[in-house]
Amino acid sequence: xxxxxxxxxxxxxxxxxxxxxxxxxxxxxxxxxxxxxxxxxxxxxxxxxxxxxxxxxxxxxxxxxxxxxxxxxxxxxxxxxxxxxxxxxxxxxxxxxxxxxxxxxxxxxxxxxxxxxxxxxxxxxxxxxxxxxxxxxxxxxxxxxxxxxxxxxxxxxxxxxxxxxxxxxxxxxxxxxxxxxxxxxxxxxxxxxxxxxxxxxxxxxxxxxxxxxxxxxxxxxxxxxxxxxxxxxxxxxxxxxxxxxxxxxxxxxxxxxxxxxxxxxxxxxxxxxxxxxxxxxxxxxxxxxxxxxxxxxxxxxxxxxxxxxxxxxxxxxxxxxxxxxxxxxxxxxxxxxxxxxxxxxxxxxxxxxxxxxxxxxxxxxxxxxxxxxxxxxxxxxxxxxxxxxxxxxxxxxxxx
Numbered sequence: 001x002x003x004x005x006x007x008x009x010x011x012x013x014x015x016x017x018x019x020x021x022x023x024x025x026x027x028x029x030x031x032x033x034x035x036x037x038x039x040x041x042x043x044x045x046x047x048x049x050x051x052x053x054x055x056x057x058x059x060x061x062x063x064x065x066x067x068x069x070x071x072x073x074x075x076x077x078x079x080x081x082x083x084x085x086x087x088x089x090x091x092x093x094x095x096x097x098x099x100x101x102x103x104x105x106x107x108x109x110x111x112x113x114x115x116x117x118x119x120x121x122x123x124x125x126x127x128x129x130x131x132x133x134x135x136x137x138x139x140x141x142x143x144x145x146x147x148x149x150x151x152x153x154x155x156x157x158x159x160x161x162x163x164x165x166x167x168x169x170x171x172x173x174x175x176x177x178x179x180x181x182x183x184x185x186x187x188x189x190x191x192x193x194x195x196x197x198x199x200x201x202x203x204x205x206x207x208x209x210x211x212x213x214x215x216x217x218x219x220x221x222x223x224x225x226x227x228x229x230x231x232x233x234x235x236x237x238x239x240x241x242x243x244x245x246x247x248x249x250x251x252x253x254x255x256x257x258x259x260x261x262x263x264x265x266x267x268x269x270x271x272x273x274x275x276x277x278x279x280x281x282x283x284x285x286x287x288x289x290x291x292x293x294x295x296x297x298x299x300x301x302x303x304x305x306x307x308x309x310x311x312x313x314x315x316x317x318x319x320x321x322x323x324x325x326x327x328x329x330x331x332x333x334x335x336x337x338x339x340x341x342x343x344x345x346x347x348x349x350x351x352x353x354x355x356x357x358x359x360x361x362x363x364x365x366x367x368x369x370x371x372x373x374x375x376x377x378x379x380x381x382x383x384x385x386x387x388x389x390x391x392x393x394x395x396x397x398x399x400x
Contacts, residue, residue, distance in 0.1 A: 002042055002049060003069065004060035008076045012083065016198065017266055023080040024073035024259065036256045037068035049147075055323025058240075065244070065312050070252040074259045078212075078228050081197040083204055086236035088228050089243040090250045094193060094213025095104045095121045095166035097227030101209045102158065105187040105235065108134030111155040115172060116363040117142040117165025119191055119239055123360070143302070145161070145173035149180045161190040161207070163200070163309075164302075166345075167374065168367060169293045169318060171302035174309060178206030179220035187235065193346070195218070197230075199312045208235045217314060220261040220268055222256045268348070268379065272315030276377040282386050283319055288393045290370050293318040301367075315377040316345050316354065320370045323400055328355045329371050332396040338380055345376035350385055352376075 006026050011019045027034040042061045044050040053062050061068065067075070071090060078088040091097040102125070106112060114126060116139040126137035140151045142165060157230050159181055163172040174190065181188045189209040190202045202210040212218060214226040231239045273296075280294040292299065294317035295306040306313075321329070333341060339352040353374045357366035366372075377385065 002044060002061040005058070005072055006081065009078050019080055020077075020263055020266055024075075024077035025070065026045065027069040027073040027076070033256070034069050034073040034259070037070050037253050038252045039068050040064035048213045049243070062203055065247070067251055070255045070259075074255045074262070075228075077259065078197075082210055082230045083201060084232060085203055085230045086233040087205050087240065088230040088253070089213075089226040089239055091229070091248050091249070092250055093225050094119075094191075094211070094215055095125070096248060097211045097213070098122050098160075098189075098191060099125045099231045100242050100246055100248060101189050101211055101229045101239060102126075102130070103246070104132070104162065104238045105158050105189075105209075107157075109137065109155065110157040111136045111153055112158050112160065113137075113148070113151060113156055114139050114160045115142045115162055115165065115170075116127060116140060116253050116361050117168045117170050118160060118162045120360055122162075122191065123159060139361075141364050142168075142170040142172055142244075144177075144182055146176040148177045152180070152184060152186065156184075156186055158187045158189060161188065163190065163192075164194055164295050164306075166191075166194055166316065167318070167360070167372075168357055168387050169295055169300070170367070171295050171300075171305045171309075173305055174205045174207065176201065177249055180395075182206060192377055194314060194316055195310060196265065196269065196314070198266060199314060200310050203230070203232060205309065208232050209239060209392070213346075214258050216344060217269060218261055218265060218346075220265065220347060221257070222258040222344070222347035222349065224261075226250055226254055226258050269312070269314055271379055272346075272377060273277055273313050275379075275382040276313065276315040276375075277374070278382045279377055279386055279389070280317055283389070286390075286393055288322060288397050290320045290322040291368075291370075293320065293368060308323035314346075316374070316378075318363070318368065318372050318374045320372055321396065322370065324371055324396070326354055326356060326371055328396065328399055329373060331399055332392040335395055336388050336392050339375070345374075347376075347381045350376060350378035350380055 012155035075088040193213045339350045355372040
């Protein structure tokens with residue numbers, strides 16, 4: 001008989017560190033880590049074994065695209081981090097997790113609402129792929145809260161949130177929005193990559209599908225791309241079916257990398273948080289910096305919402321410079337010794353990226369006037385990063 005998928009143990013009463021260390025390990029036999037099981041074809045011992053699998057393809061090994069023990073271990077571990085979740089599906093990128101989740105709850109004639117602070121690829125998918133399929137998209141003020149009721153139409157079937165926005169860092173009133181949505185039978189989804197389930201628990205706040213780019217904090221080492229979507233019992237069958245029908249699959253090797261990252265996620269997030277807050281507080285005192293846009297700082301306009309809903313912060317935030325324009329930021333960015341210039345974030349290394357919000361947003365104006373620089377604080381010594389930024393800001397100021 002082919003391998004069966006064991007029942008997921010209930011780890012809900014255990015501490016976070018224990019859950020991160022133990023979740024998914026029931027898929028390992030006589031070893032600490034689940035095996036890296038690569039497979040396309042699965043062999044059945046006899047016809048009865050095949051017929052049993054046909055009746056319930058997700059109960060065990062069936063076909064490579066349904067996953068192996070390596071995939072199940074990561075899926076189950078992620079599900080264990082989301083109270084109230086029925087299951088998790090894995091995708092080759094965070095974008096794929098977002099797009100498939102949207103397709104699982106939308107059809108021609110429906111309308112999608114997206115926060116105007118959303119990740120740009122989410123907008124691109126909605127504008128260029130959902131539109132031709134007959135699905136309308138409208139963008140709304142990220143801080144609208146319960147006033148989302150004034151934006152909803154009869155055709156609205158889904159709302160995509162992102163809190164905080166990964167470029168402009170607004171905190172959304174998730175419970176207020178989900179309360180309105182649930183009363184009207186509207187599905188809510190959230191991109192929870194910034195916080196991970198360790199800092200924000202979206203399903204507990206009424207969200208139906210919680211999405212992450214595992215590429216970032218969960219994998220944590222800038223060497224694997226993957227996304228995940230975790231759903232409530234009501235949405236889980238639709239999400240699972242959409243993922244399979246669209247042919248999404250991730251390699252067992254990448255699963256093993258992400259699962260390894262997951263084991264140390266709590267420790268790494270604590271370091272990201274502590275270093276980022278130290279650097280952000282220092283930047284608030286620098287004469288070249290107009291403001292620091294970090295939701296864990298009291299200076300952030302949504303700090304009260306952040307304290308209410310989040311259990312902590314991570315390593316991504318932005319600064320707004322007092323003068324100059326994007327070309328001037330080269331003097332700051334190009335000479336940095338400990339910050340790479342690149343997309344993504346959440347790896348062990350620090351990154352810097354200039355940001356232009358005006359070309360992205362369509363429903364609202366940017367809340368951050370002036371040159372914006374986004375910082376992803378890695379695991380380096382915070383004092384070394386401060387010294388690097390201090391030298392870069394001195395180069396920046398010397399231009400004026």
